[in-house]
Every structure is written in structure tokens, then in C-alpha cells.
Amino acid sequence: MAVRGWRPAAAAIAAARPGGGGPGAAPGAAPASGPAPEAGAGAAAPATAALYVHWPYCRKRCSYCNFNKYVVPAVDEAAVRACLVREARTLLRLSQVQSVTSVFFGGGTPSLASPGTIAAVLEAVAGVAHLPAGTEVTLEANPSSASTPRLAGFRAAGVNRLSVGVQSLDDAELRLLGREHTAAEARGAVEVARGLFPGRTSIDLIFGLPGQSRGAWARGLEAALGLCDDHVSLYQLTLERGTALAAQVWGGALPTPPQDLLADMYQTARTMLVAAGFRHYEVSNFARKGALSTHNLSYWRAEQYIGVGPGAHGRFVPRGEGGHSREARVQTLEPDNWMREVQSQGHGTRRRVVLSPLEQLEELLALGLRTDEGVTRKRWGCFSPQLSLEAVFGAPGEAKALQEQGWLILDSGGLRCTMKGLALLDSLLPDLLCQLQRCWAPPAMPEEGSCARLQHPEEEPIGGSGAGGEAVGRSGLAGAVSRNIQSQNR
Known part of the structure; x- marks a missing residue:
């Protein structure tokens, strides 16, 4: 599964993949605001970017899913492939990216695409920009479309990392989630994946299901760890409007999990994973052996990324058309409309908006604090050479109070959450963003305690976009952990 979508700045930014939507100029239109110097992406900045590729099709819609995915009788894969290839070339040239740092195929269910489509996209990328040998190339796979020949085909096409949407190893829980695979099929798929992608297999698990107990969750996680100990992404179930599962819970047919129980489940998982040697490197993500x-x-880390495919999101400087400022972009959601736009103009960018230096710092703060490394002084300096971390968060105010209470750390390394602060990140962010706003533009800001709500270009909860990769997570535990969502994009 993938992430999708950004929330307002004062709330947790939830998106693992380039997801989201929001106001922006129409494709080809002038930016909504004048070009400001691009924070952290000046002329000397390396022209690199990550690439997210969205495959929007699934065989069925899961009961909890509101992502940008489509269930259709038949897919014209040749046409979709041609459009993915063309849009990738167009946007890479537009960004003037010289080297691609990673590629992530999300969805939807990209394991339903043929290995030939994956190979064609990678060949197109390598034809426009440098794709170094060994570059991480991840593909999301559902157990029901992860046979040995198929996964071997993806490996031959250039995929070297697999993210498997296991979600649960309990058949009753899988039925509740509307998954089409069984626990046995999930185990088999992960075993095959680890044989083909040793040390580079990740599994997704969802917790906080209606009626799920902490004991059942711990037993399921223990079973999962016996299956895969490379990388685990944990997502708290998020009930999304318009989904079958949300309707059942809100209608009273299924119980609503208590918040205290959700917090216990998250802490139980963290304790088990850390004891097993995993590094808790991001709110929802754990890894072993690097x-x-x-x-x-x-x-x-707020680096550049380019989103290709229906509903994909991106953050990059369009240097190819003379741009000097980072833009937030979102591609047209509906696949047929997206293909028509790609065929007519080379890309299907539906919305774009220039991000102000302040908005870029807000994203850097909200996303960077999700990680155990936090926001480093070096990274902050790239985006804010005049206003230091110390000047913003070292002075008396909300941040200082959070440090004194043991939620936050500001030291020579930068700004980061403590372990207990990480679990409550979404509750801490509004105060930190408020303090940043006041320090950035004191005369224009409201009085203390009434910070303006900043409109981000990706407030619309669009699924599938993606930033890609394991979901960044929505607001789960106290707003910090979340089911993926997929990661922008699964």
C-alpha cells in the first residue's frame, strides 16, 4: 500500500509518497506567485531526484482503501506503458535532473503490470538521466500477484527491492480488510521475495483493526518477524470516508478501537522490533542490517522527487523552462484523462504551485521530525541559510517548553523528537509550526496562540500519489502513526 495525501501544515503531513492534491496553476500556466529563490536548490545544488511511478490499477478494492486506484475489466497495458515512458522522459527533461537516486513503483498494484512495462520505464529513465548501477528500485507487490516467475521477471527487469502488502497473517483479519490473498499466500510470497531479493524485502502490516486485541496483534507481529526481518512498515488503520470498513464502524456494526489500546499496540510493536535488532528510523518504519x-x-529529507503516472505528486524545480523555485505538482488522477493529456502534451500535470521558502521549511520540519535523525543543522541550513535552527527553536517559546518536558531535543546534531515525542508527533507539530511562522515573518503573523493556517498545495486526500515507498503514514497514534496509506502510493 502506499501513502497518499498531505494534510494541512498545522496537522501532520501525511504522505509517504508524493501524494495529495490541492490548488495549483493549470499545466503550462504561470506560477501563482512570483518566483522566489529556491531554498536548498540553487545553481550549485546537485541536480538529483527520486522518481515515483504510479500504476493505478487493482483487481479489487480493499475495504479500507480510498487511494487513487481503479478496478477495470481490462487494461490497455501497451498504452499505459507508452504514457508512463513519455511522461517520465518529459518530466526528467523539464527538471534537468542529471541523476536519479531511487525509483519506486507504487499503486494501485504495480505487481499486476508486466515486467516488460517496468523494464521500459527504467530504460527510459536511464536514457534521459544517469541511473547508477545499484540504485534502489522498489516495486510494491500483493501476495496474490507475486508468483516466483513473475517476481523473477521483475528482478530481471531491474527491480532490486520488493515491498509486499502482507497487512496481516490472520485469515479473518484479511477478510475484514477485504484483501484477496490468504495468510498462506502471504507467507509464500514473502519467502519467494526474500529468495530473489535477499536483504531487500519489506512487508507492510496494519494494526488497530476493529475488535483486534493487543495480544492478537503481538502474536501476528511475532509471526511476521519470523518471516521477514529486513524491513517492516507498520500502519495504524485509518478509517477513510467512503470506504466499506468505515461505514461498518461508523454504522455501529463493528467496534471502534479505543485510543489507549492503539497506543499500547504501537508501543508493543516498537518494543518487540527494537528488541529484535530493528532500527526505528521513521514513525512507521523499522529496518535491520541497514x-x-x-x-x-x-x-x-525534503529532497527533490518527481511523480509519474495518474495522481502522482512531485517536488522539483522546473529548470528546463527557466524555473528557479521548487514546485508542488500533481498529475491528473483519472487514468484515461491522464493518458490523453500525456499523448497531447507529453505529461499530465494537472496542478502546480510554487512553494514559498516558508512552506518548504514547514515541509522539512513536519517530515524531517518523523525520522530518528530529525532535521539536521546542515539540511536546515540548505533551506534557511539566514535563519538558523537555534534562532527559531532555541529561544524561549513552544519548542523550548517541549524540550524541557522531554518531547524534543535540540543539540549540535539538529532538532529531533525523543522516542516518546515521536509517538505524539502530530500533537507537537502545531506548536512548532506556529513558532516557525512567527520567527519567519513576525509583522505579518497573528498574535501568539492564533497562528494562521497555512494552505499547503496538497491538502486534498488523494490516494495513490505518492511519494512512494512505504507510506509515510497518516496521523495514527495521537496522530503520528498511520496505516499506510501507501505510502503515497500503493
């Missing part, structure tokens, strides 16, 4: 997701780290 198996961190390079692609997702690019989102959390």
Missing part, C-alpha cells in the same frame, strides 16, 4: 528505504528517506 535495510532502510532510500526512496522514502528522500521524502523525509
